[in-house]
Amino acid sequence: MKGEADSAVDRSKAKDGPAGGSETGGEKGDTPTRWIGTRPVRPDGVDKVTGRARFGADVHLPNMLVGKVLRSPHAHARIRSIDASAASALPGVKAVITRDDFEDRPSEFVPAGEMLVNYRDMVRNVMAREKALYEGHAVAAVAAVNERIARQALSMIRVAYEPLAHVIDVDEAMAPDAPLVHEDLITAGVEPPPTAPSNIAKRIEFVHGDVSKGFAAADIVVERSFRTCPVHQGYIEPHACVASFSEDGQADLWCSTQGHFVVRGHCAKLLGMEVSKLRVIASEIGGGFGGKTVVYLEPLALMLSRKSGHPVKMAMTREEIFRATGPAPGTHIRVKVGMRNDGRIVAGEAELKYQAGAFQGSPVQAGCMCAFAPYDIEHVKVIGHDVVVNRPKAAAYRAPGAPQSEFAVESVIDEMARKIGMDPLQLRLANAAKEGVKAAYGPTFGPIGLVETLEAARDHPHYRAPLAPGQGRGIASGFWFNIGGQTCATLNLGEDGTVALVAGTPDIGGSRASLCLQAAETLGVDATRIRPRIGDTATLGYTFLTGGSRTTFASGMAVIEAANDMIRQLRKRAAMIWDIDADAVRWVDGEARPAGANAGEFTPLSLAEIAGSAGKTGGPIVGRAQINAQGAGPGFGTHLVDVDVDRETGRVSILRYTVIQDAGRAVHPDYVEGQLQGGAVQGIGWALNEEYIYDDRGRLQNPGFLDYRIPVCSDVPMIDTVIVEVPNPSHPYGVRGVGETPIVPPMAAIANAINDALGIRFTDLPISPPKVLKSLREIG
Numbered sequence: 001m002k003g004e005a006d007s008a009v010d011r012s013k014a015k016d017g018p019a020g021g022s023e024t025g026g027e028k029g030d031t032p033t034r035w036i037g038t039r040p041v042r043p044d045g046v047d048k049v050t051g052r053a054r055f056g057a058d059v060h061l062p063n064m065l066v067g068k069v070l071r072s073p074h075a076h077a078r079i080r081s082i083d084a085s086a087a088s089a090l091p092g093v094k095a096v097i098t099r100d101d102f103e104d105r106p107s108e109f110v111p112a113g114e115m116l117v118n119y120r121d122m123v124r125n126v127m128a129r130e131k132a133l134y135e136g137h138a139v140a141a142v143a144a145v146n147e148r149i150a151r152q153a154l155s156m157i158r159v160a161y162e163p164l165a166h167v168i169d170v171d172e173a174m175a176p177d178a179p180l181v182h183e184d185l186i187t188a189g190v191e192p193p194p195t196a197p198s199n200i201a202k203r204i205e206f207v208h209g210d211v212s213k214g215f216a217a218a219d220i221v222v223e224r225s226f227r228t229c230p231v232h233q234g235y236i237e238p239h240a241c242v243a244s245f246s247e248d249g250q251a252d253l254w255c256s257t258q259g260h261f262v263v264r265g266h267c268a269k270l271l272g273m274e275v276s277k278l279r280v281i282a283s284e285i286g287g288g289f290g291g292k293t294v295v296y297l298e299p300l301a302l303m304l305s306r307k308s309g310h311p312v313k314m315a316m317t318r319e320e321i322f323r324a325t326g327p328a329p330g331t332h333i334r335v336k337v338g339m340r341n342d343g344r345i346v347a348g349e350a351e352l353k354y355q356a357g358a359f360q361g362s363p364v365q366a367g368c369m370c371a372f373a374p375y376d377i378e379h380v381k382v383i384g385h386d387v388v389v390n391r392p393k394a395a396a397y398r399a400p401g402a403p404q405s406e407f408a409v410e411s412v413i414d415e416m417a418r419k420i421g422m423d424p425l426q427l428r429l430a431n432a433a434k435e436g437v438k439a440a441y442g443p444t445f446g447p448i449g450l451v452e453t454l455e456a457a458r459d460h461p462h463y464r465a466p467l468a469p470g471q472g473r474g475i476a477s478g479f480w481f482n483i484g485g486q487t488c489a490t491l492n493l494g495e496d497g498t499v500a501l502v503a504g505t506p507d508i509g510g511s512r513a514s515l516c517l518q519a520a521e522t523l524g525v526d527a528t529r530i531r532p533r534i535g536d537t538a539t540l541g542y543t544f545l546t547g548g549s550r551t552t553f554a555s556g557m558a559v560i561e562a563a564n565d566m567i568r569q570l571r572k573r574a575a576m577i578w579d580i581d582a583d584a585v586r587w588v589d590g591e592a593r594p595a596g597a598n599a600g601e602f603t604p605l606s607l608a609e610i611a612g613s614a615g616k617t618g619g620p621i622v623g624r625a626q627i628n629a630q631g632a633g634p635g636f637g638t639h640l641v642d643v644d645v646d647r648e649t650g651r652v653s654i655l656r657y658t659v660i661q662d663a664g665r666a667v668h669p670d671y672v673e674g675q676l677q678g679g680a681v682q683g684i685g686w687a688l689n690e691e692y693i694y695d696d697r698g699r700l701q702n703p704g705f706l707d708y709r710i711p712v713c714s715d716v717p718m719i720d721t722v723i724v725e726v727p728n729p730s731h732p733y734g735v736r737g738v739g740e741t742p743i744v745p746p747m748a749a750i751a752n753a754i755n756d757a758l759g760i761r762f763t764d765l766p767i768s769p770p771k772v773l774k775s776l777r778e779i780g
Contacts, residue, residue, distance in 0.1 A: 259545020
């Protein structure tokens with residue numbers, strides 16, 4: 001789906017990155033790039049379409065067992081006892097594990113994507129200890145010779161529960177008399193610290209200026225409350241893994257994950273292993289979107305393998321995924337904005353309450369950071385609450401925390417524009433953040449492209465197209481800060497002149513292609529000569545996970561540095577062949593050349609020629625890089641959407657959708673367009689259909705894609721894209737991450753479009769047909 005993107009890519013502000021014309025390969029100049037910005041066939045495409053690609057459940061080992069998990073039927077219950085003796089005695093059962101097989105862990109917070117996790121909570125999440133804290137919480141697990149026996153064994157485990165009162169709504173959980181999810185949880189971030197436990201794990205506050213002063217200067221103030229429901233990431237491949245523990249205490253683990261180094265660290269900690277004794281291999285991944293940055297089955301499979309002496313495969317059913325893995329959190333958000341009559345926003349205030357699930361660690365901090373980030377506002381105050389409830393622990397979902405908070409803020413911005421009779425796009429332009437603006441959460445922005453996305457939206461045919469009666473158009477902008485982090489890469493030169501690229505970030509969105517293009521551009525060789533692989537945890541140094549839109553940026557920087565390292569070695573090898581100093585050799589367009597007339601007259605040496613003689617000049621040539629990438633450029637985007645509302649059924653149809661986003665530099669435009677389109681479609685589902693529905697006993701009522709409805713092709717139009725390029729100066733080619741930002745604006749843009757069509761402001765998601773019909777009846 002390319003829409004209008006091929007003709008709409010704006011390179012007017014792009015600066016060309018390195019083209020292999022210097023020793024470092026990192027000088028910016030005016031020479032057009034050869035590979036950056038092209039659209040070659042994806043390197044993993046053939047294996048994907050032929051079925052050769054191996055996903056999490058595709059690994060088969062000799063004598064492998066099947067692992068299954070027994071899960072709590074209660075939303076909240078004390079576990080009085082677990083009797084697994086009958087299951088253990090069942091023929092064909094090789095191991096049974098419970099809470100007794102995992103040592104308790106002290107409280108220790110570590111990063112996992114854009115969110116923090118606590119090892120004490122993690123061990124209790126993978127296997128319930130004193131209490132089952134949500135329906136679906138793992139209570140025991142078995143490994144048997146086949147699935148039938150494993151399921152039979154689960155039915156023979158006797159668990160004595162004492163059901164307790166539960167709470168799943170964030171406001172109810174914050175009430176003084178709410179049932180406590182944890183009896184020892186004291187709210188952090190409050191001075192003086194509370195003495196009594198509560199369900200509020202943490203309070204966060206960002207203050208910029210003086211909001212009381214700002215509101216006093218406002219001519220108009222709008223304050224509204226918004227609610228969003230938990231939503232699933234929508235990955236199609238279930239969580240799956242295969243673990244093999246050997247008698248010498250070493251183990252191998254194959255799993256579907258966004259970060260195998262993170263999985264290694266978490267599993268080693270939970271099993272009391274040295275990380276050097278655990279090798280984790282990332283399989284191909286059938287979707288993650290942040291939901292596969294967490295360990296669920298992996299520690300259980302390793303423990304079952306250790307206990308049984310056999311390899312163990314585990315895979316979740318779709319129902320287990322919905323009941324026991326983390327969705328994006330539900331929220332309750334209050335937003336207050338003050339504005340002058342000329343359209344200048346003078347104050348913004350927000351209070352964010354995020355469901356963390358059964359354990360602390362919702363993305364409320366990111367929600368606070370992103371809420372007002374698209375705007376230059378002098379006075380801002382944002383307060384966030386991380387609240388535990390009897391649901392599965394929340395997990396990352398593409399810009400975790402930002403879609404909810406910016407849905408609320410962008411809805412209020414749109415309402416204020418209508419109140420003063422100003423074009424909503426023009427209002428955003430008048431207040432847009434730009435270079436030099438200090439964000440409410442701290443940093444001062446460098447070069448950013450929000451203004452350019454708004455101008456592109458203003459000038460786009462979509463914004464000027466006529467609407468039929470009863471239809472509406474909405475606009476919204478969004479922000480994500482993007483991250484860098486620890487990253488390694490190697491380039492191994494083959495004797496035929498091909499280059500094996502090994503990266504440590506699993507490919508969940510086309511990163512292998514973008515890394516190949518950056519390597520080819522830097523080396524000055526054809527991109528087809530670069531052969532990418534994702535290395536396991538024994539192949540490379542520690543590499544942080546794929547998330548936060550960091551991979552093309554951070555792994556790209558590592559690949560460029562590794563290519564520059566290789567270029568230095570290639571120049572030295574050429575110098576040896578020519579018997580001159582290495583300083584007298586240049587690397588240009590994929591070959592070594594004399595630096596000038598004084599260096600001598602020599603025929604240029606290609607990469608393949610130097611590789612062919614490597615054995616005579618010192619041996620293998622390997623470029624290496626190990627970096628802690630800094631300077632990830634923030635991402636901004638603006639979305640336009642047209643809707644039609646059926647007044648008889650309440651169904652909202654998306655008629656036209658355009659995504660405009662600053663990519664810094666689109667390394668592989670096809671993949672950038674795919675990210676923009678995918679985020680928009682997921683946002684459409686979040687806005688109109690998706691929600692977790694619980695009964696009064698805290699049991700999930702729609703644990704599958706039949707009743708939890710994600711968008712299908714017939715629900716969405718062609719998603720048009722416009723790629724704006726305002727280079728990120730911290731990356732040699734100007735790259736910014738693009739994967740998170742496109743899911744931030746859709747909910748607000750759609751709500752704004754529905755308001756434009758009906759004159760009704762919807763503040764609760766999803767805006768499903770029953771809600772629309774109810775509102776239509778209320779207004780007659």
